[in-house]
Every structure is written in C-alpha cells, then in structure tokens.
Amino acid sequence: MSLRLYIWQRLTAALMAPLVLVHVAVIFYASRKGLSAADILGRTRGSIVWASFYGAFVAAVAIHASIGLRNVLIEWSPVGERPAAMFSIAFGLLLIVLGLRAVAAVVLP
C-alpha cells in the first residue's frame, strides 16, 4: 500500500471511530420494538445535523472501505494491483452514490 493510501485509510479510520459510536447509539435507540418509518423520518427529515453527520460518514466509509478492499484483493486474490485498484475505485464510487442517495432519502424534507 502506498504511503498516500495508508494515510487516507488511517485518517478516515480516526474520523469514523466517534461516528461509529454515535451510529451504534442510534441503532440501539431505533431498535426499540415497533419503531415506524414515520418515527424515524420525523426525526431525520430537514435536519442539517443528521445530513452532515451521515454525509461525512458515507464519504469516510467509501474511502476507507475501498482502500481496505484493494489491500484484501492484492493480498488474498490472484488479481494484480491494477485490476484491484480499478475494482476498488468502482466500489468506492458505488458506495458514495448509494450512500448519498440513502442520506438524501432520510434527511430531505
């Protein structure tokens, strides 16, 4: 792994540690029995705080996961560095697109 990718992976990891803690707290809260879509969306729609929080989370996880996937492909599969890099970039872009769409779905009024 190049120094540049190593730094990006560690930076995004450090950024995500507190985000994961808050996300797990949200999961605990949302896992109460019978919580409806209206209950959840009523709290998230129109909220700049949740939009920023999950927007940053999606950006960080797309970078972090795609670098991790690249490393796993190079070390554990017969594919070379170039195909692994291309596949991981495509995966990162997929996460960004689907992730931001999901954030938009729950925060846009």
Place this chain on the structure above:
Amino acid sequence: MRAARLQHRTGILWIAALVHRLAGLALAIFLPLHFLTLGLAIDGEARLNSFLRWTDAPLVKLSEAALVFLLLVHMLGGLRLLVVENLEWHDGQKQLATLAAAVSAVLAFILLVRAL
C-alpha cells in the same frame, strides 16, 4: 516444518488481525445493501415501513446483532491499531484485543435482547 510455519496462526493477535479483516470485508459487502434499503424512503414512508416490519423477524434481529458485533469489533480493533502505530508501545495488546472482542459481543448481545 509446515506446522512450525503455521504456528503463529494460533496467536491471539494473529486471530485479531484476521477477525479485523473478515469483519471489514463483511461490512463492505453489507454496506451497499444497507444503503439500498434506506434509499427505499425516497419512494415514501410506506416502502421503508414494510421493510422495517420485515426486520422484526427474529432471524433478522439476530443478523442485525451480528452486524453490530462486526462493526464494533472492527472499530475497536482498528482503534487499537491506531494507538499501536501512533503512540508509545504498551504491553497487554493480547488482553486489549480480547477485551475489544468481549465488549463488542456483550453490546451486540444486549442489542439482541432489547430488540427481541
């Protein structure tokens, strides 16, 4: 000879590294599906609601708890790595790795009990 070469694979920190990688891979596979289901809200509350009712099934709750375990064990294991790489070395890494797995398992279990 072969047994000697593979001996390190019984070490706790080697297992912690393997768990960290496998948890990361599992989370990477899960994420697109997670985003797609949340995106259901674009088509209105009703579609997301019907999905949420599906997630009330006990087997789905069990899977959710397993995912929370994977998320926590990946995060806590990653934090341990960040500390090892950036701060002064401290002994007790095996105990810390075990503690990370134990805390993750306990929290995931609490989530499962609350949700069922």
